[in-house]
Amino acid sequence: MSNDNTILGAIEPELVDSIAFSRRDVFTRYAKAAGIMTSAPLVLALASNQAFGQSLPQQVTDTLNFALTLEYLEAAFYEQGNKSGVIPSQYRSVFRTIGQHENAHVKLLKGVLGSAAVAAPGVDFTAGGKYADVWENFDTFLALSQTFEDLGVAAYKGQAGNLIGSKEILTVALQIHSVEARHASEVRRIGLKFGWDGAFDKPLSKKAALAAATPFLA
Template sequence: MGFPMISAALLLQALLLASPSTAAHLPQGVADTLNFALNLECLEAQFYSCAVYGEPLSSELTGNGPEPIGCRQADLGDYYGIARSIADDEIAHVRTLREVLQDGAVMCPLVDIGPAFAVAANAAFNTTLDPAFDPYANPLFFIHGAFIFEDVGVSAYQGAATSLEGDLLTAAAGILGVEAYHAGAIRTLLIQNSFVDTPYNVQVNQIVEAISTLRDNLDGSDDTDYGILFSDGRTILAPVGEDGITKARTAREVLNVVYGGEGNQGLFFPDGLNGNVK
């Protein structure tokens, strides 16, 4: 479990640096890390593909993996354009990883992008919410659902940086910018709605804070997560420490978040991940 999470987008640069013929000769540790990334990209791509297009990834992209639980088109309203841009990026990440790994790519695992969101929301508030949280129900709930994933990916990039050097480190810095654009877009939309009341008798900023606290509790690390408002009301656009740098998450910490706790399966991955890093 020593492998850091590396987003599929980072491997796009790896594809450019090496000929396709080298994919079959990847060191096992590298292949394991790429397959770990593929699992996580499958989760994000399935969520955004369903929300935007109303359908899951093709069997070609999933490697004949199972269809996701809870796939349906979301009411995105004015956020459709942003959601579609993110969806297209995430779908491209899955495709790129399969090109890099070729026959060594695992199939996408079973992902829960329906009821799991309600489970996560209930855990965040330590109660059963009524109505059940549904990211497809309206534009406001959609950006809350997206927030659950986006900041985790950025913190994972920071965790990956220490294991990279040379061209890959340069590529990681560039691709981190892409992932940060996604997270920043979602955080901006949430900030613009900070004081909007929700059906749960709390405001948007309070839901975001609850999600952030849940992720911090699950990952088992120091305070690596932030909501969208400081206690004095100042806005938090970028979730950084006093040094102005995003905090890191290891592979295990990322898994704890997407599994909903320690173990090898659960929450968004009911049967766990495929591959050696899980």
């Protein structure tokens, strides 16, 4: 490896190689712990923020915390849903997997944000009683699942512009976005609907996305 123009360049080459190997190992374990599969450079860039305390631009921090809030909401929804007994047996593995994905998204975003990560909000998936049978009626559960997945897809799309200056983080955000889109399509398929609404998806602003999510936040 080249040591030119790096802080490590002043250290003995053997020690440099040892440190580099240790850091790669830490980042690999970090990615596995978050339940993600991504390229080494992306893991390096993202885990460095968490492991070495590098500060993120405020706009990036705000955007990631917004995404984290929505991921908290989705993760909590599937955690409760998978415990409730509302999901028919033939779909339980699907929703368990979706729940695992949402938990992985939460872990990754919290890891990148470090101490700047917002806390998980309180949730009320009945929306004050409007969906009182969400844990008893699979149709209601499915409707809310589609709502949250569609919301996540549109919200990530709406915030992409705020991450343009942080290429590595934008790339991982887009990786999450595409998985959310697959969730949305699968949920629609289970509900006997097409997996799309048209040739193009519309983004949602942060204000609009939070307005849609607010009824479910306690």
